[in-house]
Amino acid sequence: MTPAFAVFLIVGTIAVASSILVISMRNPVHSALFLLLTFLCVAVLFVMKGAEFVGAVQVLVYAGGIMVLFLFVVMLINVRHLPDEKVLSNFWKGGFAVGLGVFILFVAVVRPGVYHDEQLDKSRLTSVKERIWTESHKNPGTYTYRRVHRTNANSEAVGMALYTDYLVPFEVASLFLLVAMIGAIVIGKRELSATEEETAQQFILERVETEKEVKEAMSA
Amino acid sequence: MSLNDLIFLLPEIILATGASLLLIAPVTGLRDSISAKWAMIALLIITAGSLLACSWAVPGMEQTAGFARMFALDAFSIFFKLLFLFVVAIVVLLSDDFLRESRYSTWEYYSLLGFALCGMMFMASGVHLATIYIGLELLSLSSYILAGYYKNEQKSTEAAMKYFVLGAVSSAILLYGISLIYGVCGTLNLLDIARALSTVVSNDALMFGVILLACGLCFKIAAAPFHVWTPDVYEGAPTPITAFLSTGSKAAAFAIFVRIFYVALPGFHLDWSMVLATVAALSMIVGNLAAITQESVKRLLAYSSIAHAGYVLMGIVAMNVMGLRGVLVYSFVYVFANLGIWSIVLMMKRHEYAGEKVSDFEGLHSRSPFWAFSMFVFLLSLGGIPPTAGFIGKYFLFYAAVQAGFGWLAIIAVLMSAVSMFYYLRIVVAMYLRDGKEADVTASGALKFVAAVCVVATIVFGVVPNDLIDQVSSSAKGLHNKGAVTRNATR
Amino acid sequence: MTTSFVPVLLLLIVAVGLGVVFLSLNWVIGRHQRTPSKLAPYESGVPLLDTNRKRVNVRFYQIAMLFILFDIEAAFLYPWAVIYRRATYGNAGMFLFGEMLLFIVLLAVGYAYVWKKKAFDWK
Numbered sequence A: 001m002t003p004a005f006a007v008f009l010i011v012g013t014i015a016v017a018s019s020i021l022v023i024s025m026r027n028p029v030h031s032a033l034f035l036l037l038t039f040l041c042v043a044v045l046f047v048m049k050g051a052e053f054v055g056a057v058q059v060l061v062y063a064g065g066i067m068v069l070f071l072f073v074v075m076l077i078n079v080r081h082l083p084d085e086k087v088l089s090n091f092w093k094g095g096f097a098v099g100l101g102v103f104i105l106f107v108a109v110v111r112p113g114v115y116h117d118e119q120l121d122k123s124r125l126t127s128v129k130e131r132i133w134t135e136s137h138k139n140p141g142t143y144t145y146r147r148v149h150r151t152n153a154n155s156e157a158v159g160m161a162l163y164t165d166y167l168v169p170f171e172v173a174s175l176f177l178l179v180a181m182i183g184a185i186v187i188g189k190r191e192l193s194a195t196e197e198e199t200a201q202q203f204i205l206e207r208v209e210t211e212k213e214v215k216e217a218m219s220a
Numbered sequence B: 001m002s003l004n005d006l007i008f009l010l011p012e013i014i015l016a017t018g019a020s021l022l023l024i025a026p027v028t029g030l031r032d033s034i035s036a037k038w039a040m041i042a043l044l045i046i047t048a049g050s051l052l053a054c055s056w057a058v059p060g061m062e063q064t065a066g067f068a069r070m071f072a073l074d075a076f077s078i079f080f081k082l083l084f085l086f087v088v089a090i091v092v093l094l095s096d097d098f099l100r101e102s103r104y105s106t107w108e109y110y111s112l113l114g115f116a117l118c119g120m121m122f123m124a125s126g127v128h129l130a131t132i133y134i135g136l137e138l139l140s141l142s143s144y145i146l147a148g149y150y151k152n153e154q155k156s157t158e159a160a161m162k163y164f165v166l167g168a169v170s171s172a173i174l175l176y177g178i179s180l181i182y183g184v185c186g187t188l189n190l191l192d193i194a195r196a197l198s199t200v201v202s203n204d205a206l207m208f209g210v211i212l213l214a215c216g217l218c219f220k221i222a223a224a225p226f227h228v229w230t231p232d233v234y235e236g237a238p239t240p241i242t243a244f245l246s247t248g249s250k251a252a253a254f255a256i257f258v259r260i261f262y263v264a265l266p267g268f269h270l271d272w273s274m275v276l277a278t279v280a281a282l283s284m285i286v287g288n289l290a291a292i293t294q295e296s297v298k299r300l301l302a303y304s305s306i307a308h309a310g311y312v313l314m315g316i317v318a319m320n321v322m323g324l325r326g327v328l329v330y331s332f333v334y335v336f337a338n339l340g341i342w343s344i345v346l347m348m349k350r351h352e353y354a355g356e357k358v359s360d361f362e363g364l365h366s367r368s369p370f371w372a373f374s375m376f377v378f379l380l381s382l383g384g385i386p387p388t389a390g391f392i393g394k395y396f397l398f399y400a401a402v403q404a405g406f407g408w409l410a411i412i413a414v415l416m417s418a419v420s421m422f423y424y425l426r427i428v429v430a431m432y433l434r435d436g437k438e439a440d441v442t443a444s445g446a447l448k449f450v451a452a453v454c455v456v457a458t459i460v461f462g463v464v465p466n467d468l469i470d471q472v473s474s475s476a477k478g479l480h481n482k483g484a485v486t487r488n489a490t491r
Numbered sequence C: 001m002t003t004s005f006v007p008v009l010l011l012l013i014v015a016v017g018l019g020v021v022f023l024s025l026n027w028v029i030g031r032h033q034r035t036p037s038k039l040a041p042y043e044s045g046v047p048l049l050d051t052n053r054k055r056v057n058v059r060f061y062q063i064a065m066l067f068i069l070f071d072i073e074a075a076f077l078y079p080w081a082v083i084y085r086r087a088t089y090g091n092a093g094m095f096l097f098g099e100m101l102l103f104i105v106l107l108a109v110g111y112a113y114v115w116k117k118k119a120f121d122w123k
Helices: A003-024 A029-047 A052-077 A091-111 A118-127 A154-165 A165-190 A196-220 B003-028 B038-058 B075-101 B106-125 B129-147 B154-185 B190-197 B204-221 B229-236 B239-264 B266-292 B295-319 B321-347 B369-383 B389-403 B405-431 B445-463 B466-488 C004-029 C058-086 C094-117
Strands: A128-136 A144-151
Touching: A003 A029, A003 A165, A029 A052, A029 B466, A052 A154, A052 C058, A091 B204, A091 B321, A118 C094, A144 B445, A154 A165, A154 B038, A165 B003, A165 B106, A165 B129, A165 B466, A165 C058, A165 C094, B003 B038, B003 C094, B038 B075, B038 B106, B075 B106, B075 B239, B075 B321, B075 B466, B106 B129, B106 B239, B129 B154, B129 B239, B129 C094, B154 B190, B154 B204, B154 B229, B190 B239, B190 B266, B204 B239, B204 B266, B204 B295, B204 B405, B229 B295, B239 B266, B239 B321, B239 B466, B266 B295, B295 B321, B295 B389, B321 B369, B321 B389, B321 B466, B369 B389, B369 B405, B369 B445, B389 B405, B389 B445, B389 B466, C058 C094
Parallel strands: none
Antiparallel strands: A128 A144
């Protein structure tokens, strides 16, 4: 067993276990923390497959950004776990059967031999051709461009693909982000009606009031 | 790749720039000097003009695919893009009253419509699964927001929520299918996929990928096992947006459905055709039977649109020239009939959700005979009765299915068309034979214009369909030749 | 190539190990007094003002959503920066610069919109 495989086994086990814990924890904050652990383990798996950029994005965007969103949702809807709440919903048998079926299907199709040349992909993913300005071999003293093959350059390989071949989808992605921004504002920002404005201010006043009371109680 | 390829993208660039400008127009103080509606219409006209100009300026562009073979401006995509532009222009006209009555901001609304249109245009032109996917997502995200535009109305928020959650799951399924296809073929370009598959005999990862891809697409066109979101979303969304979802967004999904299956996967037709044929049959049966009992016109039309997705799927299942033409003709005539119906529904409505029951149509004939007649024509067209354009579309699709050896599917389709006449006629009976209520029809100029255009188009294309068929044949030719080439390569 | 990540792995092990060591030392050496003030959540030495189970303003969520969108934009900048540094030949540099400019301008439009909509205003 190579060290890499050992790391894979450990990290993979943690990833699977923590993702099961995400859905089985009663406290949503605990679920969110296990989700964070899952994200980090998946990031490690990406790195082990040579997709360092995706691993970094996993940490930056998912573990950094999406987690914040999850925690805000938890705080926003203020879920309390009720003592008589069932852990499993009534549909768990159906859900479990579907999940198992999909899992078997995935296992059946994710196997070596059905995919095209993996080695080609790997080299495409981790190396770039580069032109460097260097002294010529044939006649020393003159300088020319020479093509070199540099490995271990996943971010560059991704960049090369993304900013040349995938130019159109990349720019459309920025439109997509723009629309997401509009959506966040249009859906999230309520034009408050007059009565609601009043209650909002009332709420702030009440809050200030309670804070004052608490402070007084403390100093007393 | 060169910057000269930018000319292929000119209409999209213009549209995206215009939509962005619409978004920040209130910032620049333009808000008061021009109305958002006319700015949007002008933008659509300029985009259509640039589209026609660059289709005319670039000769032989059927063969060209710009930007690292991501994006093609062929006759097929131009046909669909013009259709989308028309749909959005009509939706803008339909939206006018809705936006004036409600206090919601108009500029964002039109800007979102512009971005949705942009996504649709990328879908029509995409010859690479990455472009197609991102275009689809742009359209979907804009649609989610637009479906929830009645923020203070619970139904609309519910619609947006359901649409978003289910849409996100279906996108994930679609993406997983795409990733499996990439795993097998090592490319996402449709022609390259066809080429890579010519050496593949049978591969279960590929089949799984294709089925997941088909599931994702079937969700977008609201075909039967993936249709549950449709009635709720169509009912809850603002009516102009429902019109947009049931025509434009659907036609765009048909465009990518056709392109992916005709160009990339013809070699595996035997494998996927039975799956899609089942989905088609199920859509026709479920949609038409469920529509019978509906009281809300919006829900009724939602179920009928599920059934129509089934009819169009027949054209994709058939995988022949007739089928391809059928999909194009049907998308075209369906747009007119459907937009017409929505304009009449909007005329009936007085508050945000009123005027949407079948009983609200009672006595429409005695109040305004012309609009009752228009509604009658649109319903006939949806039912596929001869003097209207709907018949031409159905004729192509049914004929294609028979020709391809899917006789049983055609029989189901004919039977279900007969069933569909039952509930279409229910509205007709309400309009002509029942006593009217005293409430009046309030039709603005824009609604009248839309209904009139649609009724004229529905009758004209039904009586003299030759021009339409010629146009469609030449639009479909490029795609089918490509399909034929790859198919020959497979053998 | 994965071997270059061995230092990162070591760092992780050290970090997790330190945490485990400190917590267990705490457990072994420390005294266990279960007074109410010991069991209360630690809030920088200040007594609790209020319950922590309180609904927060929806504004936080909106800001978080905008944060993620700009976070994703920043993620796109990383590979761009890596190849832009090396794009020295021809007009590749200008090309890359132009496309990233377009990307950022489109998001700047969104930023202007968000700003104008007073999403950052916190009354």
